[in-house]
Amino acid sequence: MDLQFRDRVVLVVGGRGLIGAALTDRLRTEGATVVVASRNPGEGVVLDGTDDASVQAGVEEVLRTHGRIDAVIVTAAPSARTLDPERRSDPAQVLEAFDGKAMVFLRIANAVVPSMRAAGFGRIVVVSGQNALLTGNITGSVRNAATIVVAKNLADDLAGTGISVNAVNPGLVTAHPDPAVAVGAPGESTPAQVADLLAFLASPLNAVTGESIAVGHRVRGVTSF
Numbered sequence: 600m601d602l603q604f605r606d607r608v609v610l611v612v613g614g615r616g617l618i619g620a621a622l623t624d625r626l627r628t629e630g631a632t633v634v635v636a637s638r639n640p641g642e643g644v645v646l647d648g649t650d651d652a653s654v655q656a657g658v659e660e661v662l663r664t665h666g667r668i669d670a671v672i673v674t675a676a677p678s679a680r681t682l683d684p685e686r687r688s689d690p691a692q693v694l695e696a697f698d699g700k701a702m703v704f705l706r707i708a709n710a711v712v713p714s715m716r717a718a719g720f721g722r723i724v725v726v727s728g729q730n731a732l733l734t735g736n737i738t739g740s741v742r743n744a745a746t747i748v749v750a751k752n753l754a755d756d757l758a759g760t761g762i763s764v765n766a767v768n769p770g771l772v773t774a775h776p777d778p779a780v781a782v783g784a785p786g787e788s789t790p791a792q793v794a795d796l797l798a799f800l801a802s803p804l805n806a807v808t809g810e811s812i813a814v815g816h817r818v819r820g821v822t823s824f
């Protein structure tokens with residue numbers, strides 16, 4: 600399937616991470632012009648999602664260089680494995696994780712929306728996580744649930760503009776996913792499988808907006824609407 604990325608500019612925030620790297624490869628295979636953004640200097644654009652000025656400067660640099668941003672995909676967030684389980688209900692850690700994921704996404708989305716509105720087209724996608732559906736770790740639940748809520752609010756605000764906003768929710772992402780799915784747990788997936796869904800949602804073919812979509816088996820034994 601041709602995802603129609605030729606002559607399209609896609610900004611991947613967190614493009615050097617496990618999912619981001621797989622996504623960047625997939626998009627380039629599809630013919631997209633991919634701009635990688637991260638905190639570290641090197642290939643792409645320097646962008647610190649926790650800093651308003653850095654986000655604005657990074658987006659403006661892409662627009663100056665390429666003249667457009669057709670899609671932005673935010674994969675940047677500290678891995679859940681970096682969260683201290685002993686501090687899972689510590690307000691300081693919860694707040695830091697919330698800012699490092701949900702607010703990073705909101706800052707970046709807000710920065711790209713004006714140019715997308717002017718173009719009458721845009722795709723905004725964020726990687727959240729299935730532990731938004733689970734209790735047991737307030738830090739992990741809150742940061743991912745908040746990210747999903749932000750995405751849905753943005754999608755509704757942008758309804759009818761030609762801009763779609765969606766969240767993608769993997770379980771554990773690993774090179775060798777276990778096909779077994781335990782009750783009360785999500786299924787595992789590879790970086791490439793996550794990248795495939797992200798690429799479709801960021802493509803001109805996508806007509807889905809305001810959705811939160813699981814990758815891998817959605818938490819087994821849990822129903823939510």
